[in-house]
Amino acid sequence: MAAPLQNEVGPKESFYRNFQRDVTALQAQMECLSQISTSGSERNDALDNCLAGIDKLSHEVKDASSYLPAYDQRTHSEAIKALSEKLQNIRNSFNPPKKFSFKARKSAPAKANSDATEISPSQKPHATVVAPVTSFPRTPLEKPSQSEGKEQQEATQENGEDDIGPGPGIRRPSFSKSTQVAISKHSGLHIILSTSASHATSAGTVSQLHRCVVDLSPSTTSGAPFAALYVKDIKDSLIICGQVAGAIHVTNVENSVIVTACRQFRMHGAKDVDIYLHSASRPIFEDCEGLRFAPLPAVHTTPAMAQTTNHWDQIDDFKWLKAEPSPHFSILPESQRVIEEVWRDKVPGGDSVSLEDILKTVGVRSRSG
Numbered sequence: 001m002a003a004p005l006q007n008e009v010g011p012k013e014s015f016y017r018n019f020q021r022d023v024t025a026l027q028a029q030m031e032c033l034s035q036i037s038t039s040g041s042e043r044n045d046a047l048d049n050c051l052a053g054i055d056k057l058s059h060e061v062k063d064a065s066s067y068l069p070a071y072d073q074r075t076h077s078e079a080i081k082a083l084s085e086k087l088q089n090i091r092n093s094f095n096p097p098k099k100f101s102f103k104a105r106k107s108a109p110a111k112a113n114s115d116a117t118e119i120s121p122s123q124k125p126h127a128t129v130v131a132p133v134t135s136f137p138r139t140p141l142e143k144p145s146q147s148e149g150k151e152q153q154e155a156t157q158e159n160g161e162d163d164i165g166p167g168p169g170i171r172r173p174s175f176s177k178s179t180q181v182a183i184s185k186h187s188g189l190h191i192i193l194s195t196s197a198s199h200a201t202s203a204g205t206v207s208q209l210h211r212c213v214v215d216l217s218p219s220t221t222s223g224a225p226f227a228a229l230y231v232k233d234i235k236d237s238l239i240i241c242g243q244v245a246g247a248i249h250v251t252n253v254e255n256s257v258i259v260t261a262c263r264q265f266r267m268h269g270a271k272d273v274d275i276y277l278h279s280a281s282r283p284i285f286e287d288c289e290g291l292r293f294a295p296l297p298a299v300h301t302t303p304a305m306a307q308t309t310n311h312w313d314q315i316d317d318f319k320w321l322k323a324e325p326s327p328h329f330s331i332l333p334e335s336q337r338v339i340e341e342v343w344r345d346k347v348p349g350g351d352s353v354s355l356e357d358i359l360k361t362v363g364v365r366s367r368s369g
Contacts, residue, residue, distance in 0.1 A: 012072070015064050019057065019076060025263065026053045026083055029246045032227040033090055035179050035202040042203060046228050047091060049247045049264065054083050056281075164191060170349050173197065181216065181226075184208050190355045191215070192348070193242075198223020205230045209237050213358050215348070217242035217300060231258065238347070238362050240300070257338075257362050261296055261305055274332055274363055277312040278305050286318035291329035297343040338362050 029050050036043045061068070061076045068076070164171045164186065174194040175181055181204040183191060190213045197219040204226045206214055220226060220242035229244045232251035241248060241260035248260050250267040261278040267285035277283065278296035285291065295312050296305070317326035342361050346353055360366065 011064075011067050012069075015060075015068065016072075019060070019079075022053065022057055023079055023083065025245050026050060026057075027086075029053070029227050030083075030087055030090055032202040034093075036228070042205065042228075042230060043094070045230070045249060046203070046246070047087070049228060050087050052264070053246075054080060054087065057083075164189065175199075180204060181206075181219070183214060186210075186212055188212065188355065190349050190358070193217075193219045195219060195221075195223075202226075203228050203230075205232075206234070206239060206241075207231070208233045209239075210235045211355075211359065212237045212239075213347070213349070213355055214238070215240040215242075220244075221302075229260075229262075236359070236364055236366075238359060238364060240347070242300075243302075255365055257364060259297065259300060261300065261302075267291070276300075276338075278310045279312055280308060282311050282314045282316050284316045284318060285329070288317075289328045291315075292332040293329060294332040294337050297338070298340055299343045336363070 187210040225243035225245040234253040244262035247264035259276040265283035270288040272290040320326035
């Protein structure tokens with residue numbers, strides 16, 4: 001009899017491994033929340049990602065109740081409760097809840113400079129005071145505010161985070177004085193994040209770029225993945241995002257190519273974009289058209305990714321409720337996908353490879369204006 005394969009495990013063991021992995025990832029995201037910029041909606045989005053992750057774990061435990069012992073269910077539920085309490089404490093540290101106090105009745109004289117009003121025994125209130133319960137809305141796709149890009153760029157300039165600097169050739173920023181990566185307002189540049197920027201992956205933002213090639217993968221290959229990544233207001237560009245432990249939010253991207261490995265993929269307001277993807281959950285988009293999905297190139301796939309399920313082709317269009325497939329996306333035909341040699345040899349650039357050559361090779365059309 002042939003020996004059983006080492007990777008063959010029962011449903012309980014598989015669930016336990018996946019549960020522990022997800023809990024560890026959520027804890028890592030929570031630890032990074034305090035380091036995320038408060039400009040725009042980055043921190044709120046990161047909080048929502050953590051809430052969605054906890055909610056997902058809760059549903060998974062319920063779905064697995066048919067084969068999980070009662071003891072394991074209680075253990076997993078307690079772990080989820082601990083995560084929720086930890087996240088609530090973090091939220092409170094950002095925005096401490098207001099102290100509760102009784103309001104004065106109209107018939108009772110108010111005391112000057114007093115935080116609460118005394119109630120005499122004759123009044124005998126019947127109402128029970130209940131502590132307010134925080135409601136966690138599930139909003140996987142939020143439209144950014146109109147001022148978000150401007151506020152974030154101002155914060156980036158104040159913090160000196162965008163250290164691209166002037167000069168010809170490929171730029172290799174190190175973000176030596178930053179805890180997060182922020183690349184914004186560039187045109188016609190080839191930017192490759194230095195491996196020394198691995199300390200700055202608590203969060204990342206790539207925004208307001210035109211006809212650029214940006215590669216963030218060296219920092220996440222040599223160090224930790226981004227806790228969360230925000231890509232927005234991009235035109236006619238190639239963005240290689242590297243690894244993202246949490247969610248990547250892609251907003252207002254046009255005629256471009258996105259390459260990423262992530263836990264959650266969220267896209268809003270995009271048009272004519274090719275996405276090379278490894279996603280641990282179903283990709284979600286809304287208000288988009290002309291999207292084409294393909295699996296992550298092998299050169300950007302780690303051994304760990306190769307052993308996990310990739311949901312790159314299980315896409316959900318939140319604005320398409322009909323039974324037939326959404327017309328807003330398709331699977332990129334294999335004959336039209338960028339070949340591995342291009343990702344490995346041409347995209348990194350060099351003396352004989354121009355930025356325009358790279359964009360043309362990966363399928364970014366040249367447009368005027």
